[in-house]
Amino acid sequence: MKADLHCHSHLSDGKHSLEFLVQRATVNGVTHLAITDHDYTNPTFDTEAIQALTLINGVEISCDWHNLELHVVGLLVDPECAALQHLLVSQQAKRRERIAAMDALLSQRGIPGLMRSLSELPAVSLSRSHVADFLVATGASKTRQKAFKQFLGKQGKVAVAPEWCSLQSAVDAIHAAGGIAILAHPGRYPLNRRRLSLLIEGFKASGGDAIECAYPNIAAEMQQALAALARDHQLYLSAGSDFHDAGARWTDIGKFPSIAAADEALAVRHHPRWVRNSATLRACQYGPIKPTARRRSRGSHRGTPGRISRACVHPRRAAAQTFPVNQAGAPPLPAASCREK
Numbered sequence: 577m578k579a580d581l582h583c584h585s586h587l588s589d590g591k592h593s594l595e596f597l598v599q600r601a602t603v604n605g606v607t608h609l610a611i612t613d614h615d616y617t618n619p620t621f622d623t624e625a626i627q628a629l630t631l632i633n634g635v636e637i638s639c640d641w642h643n644l645e646l647h648v649v650g651l652l653v654d655p656e657c658a659a660l661q662h663l664l665v666s667q668q669a670k671r672r673e674r675i676a677a678m679d680a681l682l683s684q685r686g687i688p689g690l691m692r693s694l695s696e697l698p699a700v701s702l703s704r705s706h707v708a709d710f711l712v713a714t715g716a717s718k719t720r721q722k723a724f725k726q727f728l729g730k731q732g733k734v735a736v737a738p739e740w741c742s743l744q745s746a747v748d749a750i751h752a753a754g755g756i757a758i759l760a761h762p763g764r765y766p767l768n769r770r771r772l773s774l775l776i777e778g779f780k781a782s783g784g785d786a787i788e789c790a791y792p793n794i795a796a797e798m799q800q801a802l803a804a805l806a807r808d809h810q811l812y813l814s815a816g817s818d819f820h821d822a823g824a825r826w827t828d829i830g831k832f833p834s835i836a837a838a839d840e841a842l843a844v845r846h847h848p849r850w851v852r853n854s855a856t857l858r859a860c861q862y863g864p865i866k867p868t869a870r871r872r873s874r875g876s877h878r879g880t881p882g883r884i885s886r887a888c889v890h891p892r893r894a895a896a897q898t899f900p901v902n903q904a905g906a907p908p909l910p911a912a913s914c915r916e917k
Contacts, residue, residue, distance in 0.1 A: 579608035579845065580830045581632070582649055582760065582788065582816025588613035588636075588701040591821040597829065600822070602629055604830035610634035610651055610816070614701045615667035617655035635660075636760060638667065638738070639746040641778060644765060645738065648746040649788070649814070651844070652853050653755035660753040663741060668701055670739050675702045681734035682727075687716050704728045747782045756849050758786040758814045763798040773805060780809040786844045790815035790835050792827040803839045814844040 584590030585597055592600075594611065601609045611618050612634035635650045653660060679690040693710050694702055708723035717723035727733050741749075750757040759779045767775060776787065789802040790813070806813050819829045835843055844850060 577608060577845070578606050578830060579610075579815070580606050580817050580819070580832075581608070581610040581634070581651060581758075581814050581844070582612050582636070582791070583609065583819040583829055584613055584636075585611055585618065586698050587618060588616055588699060589703045589705040589820060591823070593698075594618060596822075597819070598629060598631070600819075600829045604828065606830040608632060609829070610649075612636040612649050612651075612816075614638060614647075614703060615664050615671065616701045617653065617660070617664065633755075635664070635750075635755075637663070637746040637749065638740045639743045640740045641743045641775065644767075645740060646743060646765065646775075647760040648743070648750065648784070649758040649760050649816075650750035650753065650755040651758060651814075652849060653750060653753035655753070657749075657753035660749045663745060663749040667741065671702045674736050674738060675707060677736045678704075678707055678728075678734045681736070682716075685733065687711070687714060689714075707734075743779065744782045747779075747784055751783060754849065756785045756812075756844060756847050757783065758788060758812075758844065759784055761788050761791050761794075761818065762802055763794055769801070772801075776805045776809055776811070780811060784811065785847060785849075786812035786814045788816060789813045789839075790833045791818055792832050794833060796833075799833060799836070803836060803842070806839075806842055811842075812844040812847050813839055813842045 580601065583597060585594050586592055587594070590597075590613070597609065597611060606629065608630045610632040614636050615638060617633065617635050632651055633653050633655055635653055637648045637650065639646050639648055650660075655661075675694065676691060679688075682688070682690055690707060690710050693713075694706055697706065699706060704724070705720070707728060708717070708720040711717040711723040711727060712720060717726060724732070728735060747757045759776070762772060762775065765772070765775070779787070787802055787806055789799050789806065803813060805811075813835050815832060815835055817827050817829050817832050819827050822828070
């Protein structure tokens with residue numbers, strides 16, 4: 577088994593299509609792939625079944641912990657869960673509002689057209705990365721790095737603070753959808769060891785299930801420290817490439833350090849929810865994908881699906897179904913209402 581449990585498509589801030597990700601994973605020998613786009617659950621696809629690759633329903637939710645932006649990956653989530661969709665639709669709306677505010681600030685500086693440009697992209701979840709690309713494309717900035725430093729960082733010319741959900745809300749939504757909540761790349765947050773320990777403690781107290789301890793460019797000392805924190809707090813361990821762009825040499829699908837052999841018993845594939853869903857995973861093996869056409873609801877934002885064809889989510893939902901997404905946000909449902917009984 578070779579699993580990459582964290583990557584992104586062009587439906588959020590990745591550069592490539594879902595088909596590209598699947599093909600890349602297959603070429604790189606990956607057996608299990610989770611596409612974890614930011615604040616968006618990918619639609620399922622019309623496929624030709626083969627045994628080479630298993631796709632896992634995933635998402636990465638941006639959230640706030642003591643004024644620090646965190647990312648929580650959800651694996652094995654039911655994308656039809658109304659409680660999860662309620663949160664994600666809200667997050668997507670806040671993303672659009674943030675980018676629109678940046679558009680207004682850029683226009684005041686003589687750099688118009690951001691929202692018009694982004695409306696042509698396939699992205700559902702807009703991000704500062706898209707704004708950085710726009711600034712480079714228009715010549716307002718020479719590189720993405722300079723765009724963040726000059727325009728988009730906390731002290732940037734068009735900086736707009738995000739409004740994310742709480743860490744607790746992210747974990748609760750993932751659990752409501754029957755998923756496993758994983759703290760993404762903990763070693764990348766600007767925290768000293770004491771604060772990092774407090775974060776892991778807080779994540780566990782919020783009901784978190786696992787932490788990523790293996791991802792590109794992680795120092796061996798940090799990987800060992802995260803594994804120790806996981807043991808101390810009875811958390812599982814996950815691993816993933818956080819792949820966004822084939823042009824970035826620092827990462828690729830399936831390319832990241834392995835979880836240490838001594839910690840294999842803590843691998844997230846041993847989590848009870850993963851074990852219970854093993855039949856589902858076997859039932860949801862995909863071949864070359866053909867994305868189902870997405871239809872927009874009247875008045876919905878460009879690129880945001882109104883009704884999405886979904887298939888092979890759980891064994892009892894194997895037939896293709898459609899799930900109506902309320903663009904204005906559906907009322908939250910009790911967490912238990914979305915779980916497999």
